[in-house]
Amino acid sequence: MAENMAYAGAVPLVDMKNISIAFGGIRAVDDASVDLYPGEVVALLGHNGAGKSTLIKILSGAYRRDAGHIFVNGEEASISNPRDAKRYGIETIYQSLALADNVDAAANLFLGRELMTKWGTLDDAAMEAEARKVMGRLNPRFQRFKDPVIKLSGGQRQSVAIARAILFNARILIMDEPTAALGPQETAQVGELVKQLKAEGIGIFLISHDIHDVFDLADRVCVMKNGQVVGTARTTDVTQDEVLGMIILGKCPPGAVPGPGALKIAA
Numbered sequence: 001m002a003e004n005m006a007y008a009g010a011v012p013l014v015d016m017k018n019i020s021i022a023f024g025g026i027r028a029v030d031d032a033s034v035d036l037y038p039g040e041v042v043a044l045l046g047h048n049g050a051g052k053s054t055l056i057k058i059l060s061g062a063y064r065r066d067a068g069h070i071f072v073n074g075e076e077a078s079i080s081n082p083r084d085a086k087r088y089g090i091e092t093i094y095q096s097l098a099l100a101d102n103v104d105a106a107a108n109l110f111l112g113r114e115l116m117t118k119w120g121t122l123d124d125a126a127m128e129a130e131a132r133k134v135m136g137r138l139n140p141r142f143q144r145f146k147d148p149v150i151k152l153s154g155g156q157r158q159s160v161a162i163a164r165a166i167l168f169n170a171r172i173l174i175m176d177e178p179t180a181a182l183g184p185q186e187t188a189q190v191g192e193l194v195k196q197l198k199a200e201g202i203g204i205f206l207i208s209h210d211i212h213d214v215f216d217l218a219d220r221v222c223v224m225k226n227g228q229v230v231g232t233a234r235t236t237d238v239t240q241d242e243v244l245g246m247i248i249l250g251k252c253p254p255g256a257v258p259g260p261g262a263l264k265i266a267a
């Protein structure tokens, strides 16, 4: 399987080691470590307030860590703002999607980095052609290139946001609660997008407080509780009930590698 190849001596795309950050007196993330391989989906799971978004905001440069190290492709990365993260090929898709509602897909893909003609005018034809190319890869059924994105369905809007992220060569994609506001059909569509990105070798952190949304898509799960990692496991090595036990009780099953937050019990 591709997953096994990904681990055999491969260098992780991302390796976050011993990351900590506190806000006031609260340790939002406490000595957390997680890694991600090319073509892999790692689901970050845990209750609201577990520290998932904060951990991932350290990777995306939105927050500065108090301690720990981040390696990208085996080399220590210096990430202290979102621009740094983008230079390392790290892109984040927030729940809000941050699209410009009143313009079309192509305009959204090139927002702030528009293609220009040699006469210094907007090159709408080139941008639409590029948009068709990247959308064709991600979501071949997408045809609504002339509509403002506000008219699109939730799943279509999601594909525009993802296309914008990967257009500029993201290798590492962070999706924070991507299906929280979507119905079942659109959630399935996001699943298709994730599979397509995997096939292109992109690594994805998928954040969710709901295990059912992500278990089938993930190669591994990493469960957080109270800012700490309870454990990390391949989805083939644990059951959904065991992962629920990790989320709710902090109990690490035999198929998982325990983290600092694993419940310590004497037999």
Ligand SMILES: Nc1ncnc2c1ncn2[C@@H]1O[C@H](COP(=O)(O)OP(=O)(O)O)[C@@H](O)[C@H]1O
Residues within 6 Å of the ligand: 023, 026, 027, 028, 046, 047, 048, 049, 050, 051, 052, 053, 054, 055
């Ligand atoms: N900017 C911030 N200022 C103060 N506290 C924060 C901030 N961001 C997150 N926290 C706190 O950090 C903890 C982890 O939050 P968060 O990472 O959002 O959890 P999750 O994404 O798992 O729901 C919570 O206790 C939250 O209140």
Ligand SMILES: [Mg+2]
Residues within 6 Å of the ligand: 052, 053, 054
């Ligand atoms: Mg969150």
